[in-house]
Amino acid sequence: MEISYWAKVFIIVGCIFVLVGLFLLALPHIPGLSRLGRLPGDIVYRRGNVVFYFPLMTSLLLSLLLTLILTLVLRR
Known part of the structure; x- marks a missing residue:
């Protein structure tokens, strides 16, 4: 495997981490999603x-x- 392959993998993983971080940052401000983690049954x-x-x-x-x-998404 070439270095460019691993560079692309790290860039994609980094972008996913940024998106998850932004989602978690915005989570308390989204109505209804602030209860996520405190649902009945937890x-x-x-x-x-x-x-x-x-x-x-x-x-x-x-x-x-x-x-x-x-x-x-994966439906063909």
Whole structure:
């Protein structure tokens, strides 16, 4: 593999990180999406100064959404 291939891969990965960062920065300002991560079905266990958080419903919702998007995009 040539160096130009890896350069393109790093540029694409960097652009994806920038887009994800911008999305996370804008997330609190988008109505309805600010609840993402605090949905009913997300498991939070607090005991003393120990907090265990497992976003079960958020994970299922994001998985469903990504599956639908990829199904539509990759359809031939």
